Amino acid sequence: MKTLLLFAQRGADSPTNRWLSENPLILGLIALLIGAALAGSGAYELRKGVAHDKYGNEIRGGMGTAASVMRIVVGIAACGFGLYKIVAG
Numbered sequence: 515m516k517t518l519l520l521f522a523q524r525g526a527d528s529p530t531n532r533w534l535s536e537n538p539l540i541l542g543l544i545a546l547l548i549g550a551a552l553a554g555s556g557a558y559e560l561r562k563g564v565a566h567d568k569y570g571n572e573i574r575g576g577m578g579t580a581a582s583v584m585r586i587v588v589g590i591a592a593c594g595f596g597l598y599k600i601v602a603g
Contacts, residue, residue, distance in 0.1 A: 538602075539600055542598070543596065546592075546593055546596035548589075550593060553588075553592075555585060555589075559578070559582040560582035560586065565579075565582045565585075
Protein backbone atom coordinates (compact mmCIF):
# COMPACT_ATOMS: atom_id res chain seq x y z
CA MET A 515 0.00 0.00 0.00
CA LYS A 516 2.86 2.39 0.74
CA THR A 517 4.20 1.95 -2.79
CA LEU A 518 0.87 3.00 -4.29
CA LEU A 519 0.82 6.07 -2.07
CA LEU A 520 4.30 7.03 -3.25
CA PHE A 521 3.15 6.87 -6.88
CA ALA A 522 0.07 8.94 -6.07
CA GLN A 523 2.08 11.65 -4.26
CA ARG A 524 4.52 12.33 -7.07
CA GLY A 525 2.10 14.48 -9.06
CA ALA A 526 2.12 15.77 -12.61
CA ASP A 527 5.58 17.35 -12.38
CA SER A 528 7.42 14.20 -11.28
CA PRO A 529 10.63 13.33 -13.15
CA THR A 530 8.95 10.33 -14.78
CA ASN A 531 6.04 12.38 -16.08
CA ARG A 532 8.38 15.08 -17.39
CA TRP A 533 10.49 12.45 -19.17
CA LEU A 534 7.41 10.87 -20.75
CA SER A 535 6.14 14.26 -21.93
CA GLU A 536 9.53 14.89 -23.55
CA ASN A 537 9.48 11.40 -25.18
CA PRO A 538 5.92 10.80 -26.44
CA LEU A 539 7.05 7.91 -28.65
CA ILE A 540 7.82 5.81 -25.57
CA LEU A 541 4.44 6.64 -24.01
CA GLY A 542 2.71 5.77 -27.28
CA LEU A 543 4.52 2.45 -27.55
CA ILE A 544 3.64 1.56 -23.96
CA ALA A 545 -0.02 2.38 -24.60
CA LEU A 546 0.03 0.32 -27.82
CA LEU A 547 1.51 -2.64 -25.97
CA ILE A 548 -1.06 -2.47 -23.18
CA GLY A 549 -3.91 -1.96 -25.64
CA ALA A 550 -2.87 -4.87 -27.84
CA ALA A 551 -2.57 -7.18 -24.84
CA LEU A 552 -5.95 -6.11 -23.49
CA ALA A 553 -7.77 -6.34 -26.82
CA GLY A 554 -6.10 -9.65 -27.62
CA SER A 555 -7.08 -11.22 -24.32
CA GLY A 556 -10.62 -9.89 -24.70
CA ALA A 557 -10.91 -11.35 -28.19
CA TYR A 558 -9.53 -14.68 -26.99
CA GLU A 559 -12.00 -14.83 -24.11
CA LEU A 560 -14.88 -13.77 -26.35
CA ARG A 561 -14.05 -16.52 -28.80
CA LYS A 562 -13.61 -19.07 -26.00
CA GLY A 563 -16.89 -18.05 -24.37
CA VAL A 564 -15.48 -17.79 -20.85
CA ALA A 565 -14.02 -14.63 -19.30
CA HIS A 566 -12.13 -14.35 -16.03
CA ASP A 567 -12.34 -11.70 -13.36
CA LYS A 568 -9.39 -10.28 -11.45
CA TYR A 569 -9.53 -13.15 -8.95
CA GLY A 570 -9.44 -15.84 -11.66
CA ASN A 571 -13.11 -16.83 -11.33
CA GLU A 572 -14.82 -17.84 -14.56
CA ILE A 573 -17.57 -15.61 -15.89
CA ARG A 574 -19.95 -17.27 -18.33
CA GLY A 575 -22.99 -16.17 -20.29
CA GLY A 576 -23.95 -12.56 -20.84
CA MET A 577 -21.66 -11.13 -18.20
CA GLY A 578 -18.68 -13.00 -19.67
CA THR A 579 -19.49 -11.66 -23.11
CA ALA A 580 -19.91 -8.13 -21.75
CA ALA A 581 -16.58 -8.33 -19.89
CA SER A 582 -14.80 -9.55 -23.03
CA VAL A 583 -16.33 -6.84 -25.21
CA MET A 584 -15.41 -4.22 -22.60
CA ARG A 585 -11.80 -5.41 -22.65
CA ILE A 586 -11.75 -5.19 -26.44
CA VAL A 587 -13.18 -1.65 -26.41
CA VAL A 588 -10.75 -0.42 -23.76
CA GLY A 589 -7.86 -2.10 -25.60
CA ILE A 590 -8.80 -0.38 -28.86
CA ALA A 591 -9.06 2.94 -27.00
CA ALA A 592 -5.59 2.45 -25.53
CA CYS A 593 -4.22 1.63 -28.98
CA GLY A 594 -5.88 4.77 -30.35
CA PHE A 595 -4.29 6.86 -27.62
CA GLY A 596 -0.92 5.25 -28.34
CA LEU A 597 -1.18 6.01 -32.05
CA TYR A 598 -2.23 9.58 -31.27
CA LYS A 599 0.80 10.10 -29.01
CA ILE A 600 3.12 8.62 -31.64
CA VAL A 601 1.74 10.74 -34.49
CA ALA A 602 0.89 14.00 -32.73
CA GLY A 603 3.75 13.88 -30.26
